[in-house]
Amino acid sequence: MPGRPDRDGDHHLRVLDAAWDKTRQHWNDDLTRRFDTDHWTPLLGESRSYLAALRKLMELLNAAERDTEY
DSSP states (O other): OOOOHHHHHHHHHHHHHHHHHHHHHHOOSHHHHHHIIIIIHHHHHHHHHHHHHHHHHHHHHHHHHHHHOO
């Protein structure tokens, strides 16, 4: 069964971040630092912001669904 980003996204980001940390132990040069600075760090921040917004949206949708039940 596929996961739900609003529930599982933080876990998946931690798994990816741990994999990147492990990779950096063996790949430590200028290219690594540029990738980390230019791609990974911004992607991680944007992903966390996306997940926070998604959780808020899901809470709003769930509240709307509850309010329209009869």
